[in-house]
Ligand SMILES: Nc1ncnc2c1ncn2[C@@H]1O[C@H](COP(=O)(O)OP(=O)(O)OP(=O)(O)O)[C@@H](O)[C@H]1O
């Protein structure tokens with residue numbers, strides 16, 4: 001039996017009384033890579049914000065390691081710090097590459113993370129740019145800095161929001177390899193949002209499809225891709241869905 | 244003697260007394276810098292946090308909260324162009340013998356000018372700071388929180404991200420008080436060797452016909468404001484990057 005990290009029950013999020021995310025029942029297991037697919041506006045980023053305790057749910061319950069975390073204000077700091085997101089936009093600080101990667105350690109008052117920093121920079125292939133100003137980097141390099149910045153804090157759960165969208169094949173495969181190895185080596189639970197069905201299939205053990213704020217289907221990757229239970233899943237993975 | 248000749252002579256003498264360091268001139272310049280410097284320090288200590296708070300804190304989504312915030316910001320912007328003499332008048336009333344804090348005995352003292360200038364510069368520093376932090380991508384806070392920042396740590400980081408704009412705020416605050424004359428005159432009293440600052444010194448020396456000394460002070464004041472403006476331009480350019 002896999003350990004459950006997140007348990008969602010009837011979780012709903014609405015903005016101005018418009019429901020943008022509604023998940024009936026979902027369990028996310030420790031150490032898995034869960035792919036979340038869905039067209040633009042499906043509510044994927046909104047779900048990640050709730051899973052990272054950044055926004056409260058409008059109704060329903062989210063349990064993280066058994067702790068109820070529906071209200072974002074009440075989550076203790078040591079729990080918050082177990083989860084981190086790499087957002088769709090890299091949002092780097094206007095300092096050096098190294099300064100960016102060191103940020104999470106600085107927040108935690110961890111001195112002497114020099115070795116960790118070097119390692120992280122090396123893994124994203126940016127050790128030669130550690131002194132460069134983050135703003136001057138290319139799009140792909142910025143994404144990799146954002147990934148390294150999340151990696152150094154060694155989160156229990158890593159939420160990735162379109163980590164390789166709009167990147168060239170070189171950066172895409174670099175990032176994909178990194179995701180796989182973080183998951184394998186550290187046992188990090190990874191929730192990967194992507195609207196690229198091929199990427200979801202390549203990387204995740206389980207996949208979930210969201211449409212218009214709803215969870216359509218979730219299951220083992222191969223099973224879902226070969227025998228989808230919902231006709232909408234079939235048309236989405238065939239690329240027939242118009243969006 | 245034609246006015247132009249007076250001007251010319253005064254200018255030559257002014258440069259002379261500046262470079263030889265005439266004691267009167269030196270004293271006034273020094274007091275001016277100390278008073279406005281202290282006022283700036285105080286106003287920065289309150290104005291930056293206040294501006295950041297206004298720019299970053301949401302007081303809730305209710306109509307009252309939103310209106311309240313709007314109103315406060317309107318006050319702040321009005322304050323940025325508030326006539327310093329009116330501030331001078333209010334501080335005068337506070338410090339006068341019958342005023343609420345008259346017992347301090349600070350009227351006609353450098354402290355009085357510091358208080359007035361602190362108040363004058365506050366809306367400028369807070370207002371510009373607010374504008375600077377509002378310009379930072381609002382989603383950055385979520386990213387910082389996600390990386391494990393406390394609210395407090397996130398705010399510090401956001402102020403750091405807006406550092407050029409915040410520096411502009413501080414410099415603009417200094418500019419607003421170093422060249423201010425009305426309030427310094429009213430609450431300082433323009434007393435020789437005690438509360439005479441650059442601006443009030445120019446008024447007094449001109450009245451006494453000491454054009455050269457007045458001009459010397461004028462040159463100093465002009466140089467200071469010039470440097471301030473150059474720094475502003477430089478920084479605003481970078482803030483836009
Ligand atoms: N803060 C907000 N206020 C109001 N509406 C919001 C807010 N955040 C998201 N929404 C709305 O919620 C819906 C889902 O947005 P979300 O960003 O979660 O979609 P997404 O699946 O991540 O899309 P994309 O693939 O384009 O990133 C959208 O219609 C969006 O307009």
Ligand SMILES: [Mg+2]
Pocket residue numbers: 044045046088161
């Ligand atoms: Mg999104």
